Amino acid sequence: MKSRILSGMQPSGRLHLGNYMGALANWITLQDQYDGYFFVADWHALSTNYADTAHIQAFTRDMVIDWLSAGLDPDKATIFIQSQVPNHAVLHVLLSMITPIPWLERIPTYKEQQEQLEDRDLSTYGFLGYPILQSADVLIYNADFVPVGIDQAPHVELTRAIARRFNSLYTPVFKEPQTLLTETPKLPGTDGRKMSKSYNNAIYLSDPEDTVREKLRTMVTDPARKRRKDPGNPDVCPVYDLHKVYSGQPVLEQVNNECRTAEIGCIDCKKHLGDALVDRLQPIWERNRTIRETPTLVDEVVREGAKRAQTTSHVTMDSVRQAMGI
Numbered sequence: 001m002k003s004r005i006l007s008g009m010q011p012s013g014r015l016h017l018g019n020y021m022g023a024l025a026n027w028i029t030l031q032d033q034y035d036g037y038f039f040v041a042d043w044h045a046l047s048t049n050y051a052d053t054a055h056i057q058a059f060t061r062d063m064v065i066d067w068l069s070a071g072l073d074p075d076k077a078t079i080f081i082q083s084q085v086p087n088h089a090v091l092h093v094l095l096s097m098i099t100p101i102p103w104l105e106r107i108p109t110y111k112e113q114q115e116q117l118e119d120r121d122l123s124t125y126g127f128l129g130y131p132i133l134q135s136a137d138v139l140i141y142n143a144d145f146v147p148v149g150i151d152q153a154p155h156v157e158l159t160r161a162i163a164r165r166f167n168s169l170y171t172p173v174f175k176e177p178q179t180l181l182t183e184t185p186k187l188p189g190t191d192g193r194k195m196s197k198s199y200n201n202a203i204y205l206s207d208p209e210d211t212v213r214e215k216l217r218t219m220v221t222d223p224a225r226k227r228r229k230d231p232g233n234p235d236v237c238p239v240y241d242l243h244k245v246y247s248g249q250p251v252l253e254q255v256n257n258e259c260r261t262a263e264i265g266c267i268d269c270k271k272h273l274g275d276a277l278v279d280r281l282q283p284i285w286e287r288n289r290t291i292r293e294t295p296t297l298v299d300e301v302v303r304e305g306a307k308r309a310q311t312t313s314h315v316t317m318d319s320v321r322q323a324m325g326i
Contacts, residue, residue: 001035002033002034002035003034003035003144003145004034004035004036004037004141004142004143004144004145005030005034005035005036005037005143005144005145005146005147005180006036006037006038006039006137006138006141006143006146006177007023007027007037007038007039007146007147007148008038008039008040008041008044008082008137009023009040009041009063010040010041010042010044010045011040011041011042011045011056011059011060011062011063012045012059012197013055013059013062013197014062014063014066014204014205014206015063015066015067015070015204015205015206016195016197016202016203016204016205017187017195017202017203017204017205018187018189018194018195018196018202019205020070020205021184021185021187021245022149022182022184022187023147023149023182023184024066024067024070024072025070026147026182027067027072027077027147028070028071028072030147030180031072031073031076031077032076034144034145035077036076036077036078037077037078037080037141037143037309037312038067038072038077038078038079038080039079039080039081039082039085039137039305039309040060040063040064040080040081040082040302041082041137042056042060042081042082042083043082043083043088043089043133044082044130044133044134045059046126047124047126047127047130048113048117048120048122048127050124050126051120060081061298062206064079064081064298064301064302065206065288065291065292065298066205066206066288067079068287068291068297068298068301069205069206069284069285069287069288069291070205070284070287071283071284071287074301074304074305078305078308078309078312079301079302079305080302080305080306080308080309081302081305081306082137084302084306085140085306085309085310085313087140087310087313087314087316087317088133088136088137088140088313089133089136090317091136091139091140091313091316091317091320092129092132092133092136094320094324095132095135095136095139095162095166096129096132098162098165098166098169099132099135099162099165101128103158103161103162104128104129104131104132104158105128107131107154107155107158108151108154109151109154109155110127110128110131113127131155131158132162134155134158134159135155135158135159135162135163138156138159138177139159139162139163139174139177139316140312140313140316140317141309141312141313141316142174142175142316143175143177144175144177144178145177145178145179145180146159146177146178146179146180147180147181147182148179148180148181148182149181149182149184150181153179153181156177156178156179157179159176159177160176160177163175163176163177164176166323170323170324171322171323173316173319173320173323185241185244185245186241187241187242187245188238188241188242189201189202189203189238190202190203190215190216190218190219190220191219191220192220192238203215203216203277205281205284205288206285206288208285209278209281209285212274212277212278212281213274213278216239216270216273216274216277217267217270219238219239219270220238220239221237221238221239221266221269222234222236222237222259222266223236224236225266228262228265229262230262231259231260231261231262232259232260232262232266233259233260234255234256234259234260237259239266239269239270239273240255240256240259240269242273242277243255243269243272243273243276246273246276246277246280247272247273247276248276251272251276254272255269255272
């Protein structure tokens with residue numbers, strides 16, 4: 001049998017290239033190698049956005065459409081919505097009974113997000129305890145691996161610690177999942193900062209071709225290159241950073257050499273990037289159109305995914321209840 005992996009994303013709107021390269025593209029590769037469970041973390045979205053839930057359902061649907069459009073395959077992986085599998089919440093409650101509060105307060109993102117999201121009241125148990133829910137997400141399926149970026153590795157370590165504590169207090173039930181580190185390229189947005197919805201600098205998977213090319217046309221470049229005849233420095237150019245991800249080696253070398261000698265201007269450089277990016281996104285756009293022409297498809301995918309996930313989670317919960325004597 002294949003080893004099992006689990007990962008999820010919070011529904012916060014349409015996915016952009018940073019989301020795609022940071023997680024989704026890796027999931028699509030891994031779905032052929034592992035027994036993959038991928039879920040929309042709608043309950044997790046409440047940990048910081050509990051006061052504004054109006055768009056969660058729409059964002060959830062858009063996220064699943066983006067996943068399917070990008071190539072996540074429900075015939076290869078289990079795709080579901082967290083809130084449609086109630087055992088996540090049940091295990092969360094049980095694990096919260098045995099998890100020391102200092103373990104949660106040491107999670108790096110706990111204080112970081114409190115500082116970054118000063119406009120929100122995050123003095124809630126839901127925010128403090130969301131790492132336990134993350135642990136329940138993983139342990140309910142006894143996942144072998146959790147594909148994450150380096151910033152999420154502490155959450156996997158907490159999950160391992162909770163699994164060890166449960167197994168030592170009761171009867172061994174849970175595997176200790178391993179971190180499957182994901183190499184994620186730094187993807188700049190159109191203003192040169194990290195690509196982010198909140199910065200309004202993102203290129204989305206569902207943006208049409210003319211929108212993609214227009215966003216690239218206005219993208220910042222080497223700040224020292226003021227005129228067309230000035231030599232540029234690709235090493236400090238956000239456009240070149242995207243070239244390194246999306247352009248083939250011949251174009252990459254051409255742009256690198258001709259920018260440094262001013263043989264090529266920023267407009268032509270961006271056109272080369274636009275061609276490479278459109279070539280990469282074209283299959284995604286085609287699948288997106290097909291999916292949206294079949295409105296029931298998304299409902300069928302998440303319904304079947306929830307059934308499979310619930311079946312697996314019941315097996316784990318039976319063992320948990322027997323171990324705890326409840």
